[in-house]
Amino acid sequence: xxxxxxxxxxxxxxxxxxxxxxxxxxxxxxxxxxxxxxxxxxxxxxxxxxxxxxxxxxxxxxxxxxxxxxxxxxxxxxxxxxxxxxxxxxxxxxxxxxxxxxxxxxxxxxxxxxxxxxxxxxxxxxxxxxxxxxxxxxxxxxxxxxxxxxxxxxxxxxxxxxxxx
Amino acid sequence: xxxxxxxxxxxxxxxxxxxxxxxxxxxxxxxxxxxxxxxxxxxxxxxxxxxxxxxxxxxxxxxxxxxxxxxxxxxxxxxxxxxxxxxxxxxxxxxxxxxxxxxxxxxxxxxxxxxxxxxxxxxxxxxxxxxxxxxxxxxxxxxxxxxxxxxxxxxxxxxxxxxxx
Numbered sequence: 001x002x003x004x005x006x007x008x009x010x011x012x013x014x015x016x017x018x019x020x021x022x023x024x025x026x027x028x029x030x031x032x033x034x035x036x037x038x039x040x041x042x043x044x045x046x047x048x049x050x051x052x053x054x055x056x057x058x059x060x061x062x063x064x065x066x067x068x069x070x071x072x073x074x075x076x077x078x079x080x081x082x083x084x085x086x087x088x089x090x091x092x093x094x095x096x097x098x099x100x101x102x103x104x105x106x107x108x109x110x111x112x113x114x115x116x117x118x119x120x121x122x123x124x125x126x127x128x129x130x131x132x133x134x135x136x137x138x139x140x141x142x143x144x145x146x147x148x149x150x151x152x153x154x155x156x157x158x159x160x161x162x163x164x165x
Numbered sequence: 166x167x168x169x170x171x172x173x174x175x176x177x178x179x180x181x182x183x184x185x186x187x188x189x190x191x192x193x194x195x196x197x198x199x200x201x202x203x204x205x206x207x208x209x210x211x212x213x214x215x216x217x218x219x220x221x222x223x224x225x226x227x228x229x230x231x232x233x234x235x236x237x238x239x240x241x242x243x244x245x246x247x248x249x250x251x252x253x254x255x256x257x258x259x260x261x262x263x264x265x266x267x268x269x270x271x272x273x274x275x276x277x278x279x280x281x282x283x284x285x286x287x288x289x290x291x292x293x294x295x296x297x298x299x300x301x302x303x304x305x306x307x308x309x310x311x312x313x314x315x316x317x318x319x320x321x322x323x324x325x326x327x328x329x330x
Contacts, residue, residue: 030242033241033242034239034240034241034242034243034244035240035241035242036240036241036242036244037241037242039240039241074199074285074286074312075199075200075201075204076198076199076200076201076202076204077195077198077199077200077201077202077313077314077315077316078199078286078312078313078314078323079199080314080320081309081312115311116310116311116312118309118312120239120285121239121243141307141308141309141310142306142307142308142309142325143306143307144246144283144306144307144325144327145281145306145327145329146280146281146329147239147243147246147281147283148242148243149242149243149245150242151242155245158243160307160309160325162309162310164310164311
């Protein structure tokens with residue numbers, strides 16, 4: 001499923017401009033992430049590379065084609081469950097980059113000692129994401145009715161998805 | 166259901182010592198909140214009275230007997246759903262303080278323009294809380310299997326609870 005030329009590695013400060021370009025392109029569409037479409041670069045950097053967040057990039061040669069973050073979903077007594085977020089550069093869809101990052105993140109979460117992974121806010125109309133997570137073993141364990149204000153469709157449901165590691 | 170002598174009002178900086186006393190007593194038990202049982206006072210203050218958080222106290226005369234926080238559950242395109250957390254001073258249970266804060270918070274959330282309220286991590290063994298939220302119109306919309314490491318019972322489920330406003 002995944003492109004053999006894709007390498008996934010921890011992000012460095014030098015990757016930030018490329019990550020920000022992807023973050024901004026994805027978030028400004030208002031159809032897959034709750035982050036405000038007009039999120040500032042400073043806000044984005046704090047969210048994506050702030051304390052407690054492990055940040056990775058998917059690279060194709062020198063090009064950053066995707067990025068994901070891994071962190072505890074809850075503090076203290078819920079910190080055995082990981083949370084992650086993934087973004088693929090628009091224009092790089094269909095190359096298995098999401099799948100490759102998903103597989104990588106599950107391994108990284110296991111290595112970090114997490115027992116499960118949880119997504120809190122998968123937009124129900126984001127068919128590509130929902131299908132990807134199902135293929136990677138996640139199940140919908142909750143539905144937040146009208147939890148997302150979609151730029152095109154208005155209020156749509158959010159899914160909570162989960163799998164053990 | 167609620168004690169006629171209880172008043173609920175916005176918290177001030179001067180309330181912090183009493184709030185911290187409640188926070189520490191509740192969290193250190195490790196049976197109802199994911200916050201680390203040994204959370205520091207600085208961490209607690211940032212969580213409970215930090216930016217973007219509206220903090221309230223329930224008072225009986227000069228005594229702070231409970232506290233709750235209200236904030237958006239998600240940023241940007243999910244910010245129409247409120248999140249809240251409530252703590253009653255141990256020793257003050259059974260006086261309807263949780264109920265009174267619950268009712269107050271629903272009104273406060275409506276006034277602030279939220280369309281719904283969501284709790285992300287109601288400990289499934291916390292019968293008192295689950296029953297209270299049901300009486301206040303919340304329903305379980307999700308279950309995180311083994312999402313909470315309970316100090317006594319080990320890994321138990323977390324509920325996601327939700328109601329429209």
